Amino acid sequence: MPRIAYLGPPGTFTDQATRALTADFDAELVPLETVSQALDAVREETVMAAGVPVENSVEGSVSATLDALTSGEPLIAVGETVLPIRFDVLVRRGTGLDEISTVSSHPHAIAQVRDWLADNIPGAKVLVDSSTAAAVAAVDAGEVDAAVAAPVAVEHHGDLEVLAESIADVTDAVTRFLFVRRPGTLPDPTGADRTSISVVAHDEVGALTELLTELSLRGINLSRIESRPTKDRLGKYRFFLDIDGHVSDARVGDALTGLRRRCGEVRFLGSYPKADRSPVVIRPMASEQAFQASQEWLEQIRAGRIA
Amino acid sequence: MPRIAYLGPPGTFTDQATRALTADFDAELVPLETVSQALDAVREETVMAAGVPVENSVEGSVSATLDALTSGEPLIAVGETVLPIRFDVLVRRGTGLDEISTVSSHPHAIAQVRDWLADNIPGAKVLVDSSTAAAVAAVDAGEVDAAVAAPVAVEHHGDLEVLAESIADVTDAVTRFLFVRRPGTLPDPTGADRTSISVVAHDEVGALTELLTELSLRGINLSRIESRPTKDRLGKYRFFLDIDGHVSDARVGDALTGLRRRCGEVRFLGSYPKADRSPVVIRPMASEQAFQASQEWLEQIRAGRIA
Incomplete structure (x- = not known):
């Protein structure tokens, strides 16, 4: 039975979320004291995966998770779930x-x-x-x-x-949790996927604008952006981006190569089905078919067969 | 001996330019009365190629050439020359x-x-x-x-x-001429090339900005842009772009596929060595190596081998 770490102790929202994330298979849940410990347990292969909170609709990002994801060996998210948070x-x-x-x-x-x-x-x-x-x-x-x-x-x-019951100042608050494991075969694309990445942009005028334009030009919706200090020095930030689509989608892959060429550091943090399963809306110019057709057109041009 | 058409009659600047463009081989020069006739002779295969003026440093583009290039069967420029114009x-x-x-x-x-x-x-x-x-x-x-x-x-x-002698109001005027033929094997890239294209952008807010951003994001210098009415209706324009680089360059090919996905009509009008042979300056993020490395990185990500 695979061991799955989570931010414990038992009885937390993360416990509940990790049960949902592992509903499809038998798992031994291992509560650990911090997000860092849970993710390091994955890195050290003492557990197969971990459930960690990443974002709350009221409080915002869970900094500990963002920082722990990007310090140390690469990990990728392969699933997410969203829980209503009732206090x-x-x-x-x-x-x-x-x-x-x-x-x-x-x-x-x-x-x-x-x-x-x-x-x-x-x-x-x-x-x-x-x-x-x-x-x-x-x-x-x-x-x-x-x-x-x-x-x-x-x-x-x-x-x-x-x-x-339900004493939260803002009702309908939700928290999003990620299911994180070591790199390996990615989840299949479903048409309703999210891709998470982190990038450290070069410290120059327009760098972030150009980075975001790499996405918008390819018709990619950015659903979340968060900056965190890189800890190297003040003023140098790591941006966490959630975008619609799967890395196997032509437009997402193409955008990622653009970021990779442009940015000092790009980390792929996973492609996984969105919790709400809402299909990604794709502009005609950004469809798989458009990418394939434009590539074939270019090859014909380069071969001198058409103009 | 190949027959080469040009905008005649003999004794014009185009005559002189076409002699320069055919200096490497024996050719029979055929003067024709209009640019349209010269290009149609290429299309009809009664000549192998044609020399036509495309741009004057004082007067601007030669509209007749731009229009004749884009109406009728595709043609591509395989060379250019620039002549000082002395009147x-x-x-x-x-x-x-x-x-x-x-x-x-x-x-x-x-x-x-x-x-x-x-x-x-x-x-x-x-x-x-x-x-x-x-x-x-x-x-x-x-x-x-x-x-x-x-x-x-x-x-x-x-x-x-x-x-x-030399009575021009502006001295140092020059005219640029293209050597145009039917599509076929392209000139080899030289590191100092120009690529000409024409595009009809969709008539929507931001269309031209996005089109130009496809170039700038890939570090491609735009050396000339010209708009001409498409003649379909007022307000719908065809843009003629000259960009630095050869269509076989990764960044140029990549940008062209972006334009192709985005625009109603894209015509490749040729890649050819620049007359002044000035090397194209390439930003590190736009180099062949950067494109290849980012593609390999993406393939590793997609295969689940790295993150």
Whole structure:
């Protein structure tokens, strides 16, 4: 049975997401303490793959994941899933709102329930923990009075109950998770794929514009762009791009070769089916057929057969 | 001996240029009355090739050539030459400036000597003829008093003499000529080549910008752009582009496939050594090596061997 790492402990959203990402096969899930540890376990081949959060619709990118993906040996994403993020307040059975003097959670979770905390338990001291699940365990252990966590967390703790449901300031928040493994055969294209890459552009005027134009000229939709410091020096950034399409698509491959020629560093971070399975819209000039026809035309021109 | 058409009659700049373009082999030069006739003779295979003027440094493009190149069966340019254009005033021996009451030439030539005519023979009536050589013949026949023509024209007419030399308003004017034949094996790349194309862009916002970006993104220098009405309807234009490089160069071929996918009509009008033999400057990201390396990189990515 393949071992699959995830950002633990059990009972987190990542646990839930990794179960969804491995629904098709039997897997032994291995909770690890940080994203870095989970990805390094893949690199060191102690696990086959890992489930990690990459982006939250309210909080934005998960920096730890972006940084861990690009430091160390290459890894690629072969799947993604999107989970609705619902935050509940978990307490020991019988605890009332007015008895909460301390509340704990992961910083991302706390950021998403600030208003509720201020409105409902304004006097409570807010503590941060390494995960929502760890905060729940701390409630169970009697160390804090309440935890903001995933509904699923209560399953692991029989003595706890949900005191308040869906307390996020913004409802409908979702988090996107990637299923990451070492390079190898890529997932087949499905017509509804996403490709993730990171690039370090040369530090010169217009570099980013030219980089984005490599995509737009080929009719490629950019669904996300994020910059992170490269840590070499301030002012030098690594851009994380999510684009519609699969690297085996002619237009995507062609754009990637353009980026590769232009940029100091290009990393392919995977091509995988989009969680929502929405088909990629392709302009006629960017279709497989258009690429093939234009290539054949060029070969005829070069051979002197047509003009 | 191959027959080579040119825009006649003998004694014109095009005659001189076509001699330069055929200097490497024995050819029978066939003067024809119009550029259209010269190019159609190539299409109809009554001649092997034709020498035609394409651009003058003062007057701009030769519209008749651009239009004739793109109407009818495809033709390609396989060579170019650039001639300094010097205009002299030719008269019958013994004629003085004050005896000139009529002066004739080709409209392009007249346009380039306006100031001299106004300053030196302001009272003379200016007539237009089909070529500078025809104007000279008219002087020889006693039909007009003076002709503005190439110095070479006097060689064909023993009774004429040069009354004034180098009368162009702008000195150092040059005209570029193309050597045009039916599609076939292309000239080998020399590292100092030019490629001519014509494209009809789709009539939509940004179409021309995107078309030019296909070139600039690949580090291709555009040395000339000209628009001509397509004659279908007003507002729909055909663009004539001269770019640095040979169609066999990776960056040029790649750009052409981009134009082909994007534009309603793309015509390849030839790749040929530049007359001045100045080497094409290639940015590192646009080199043959960069194109090959990026392609190999993509193949490795697609095969799942690297990321």
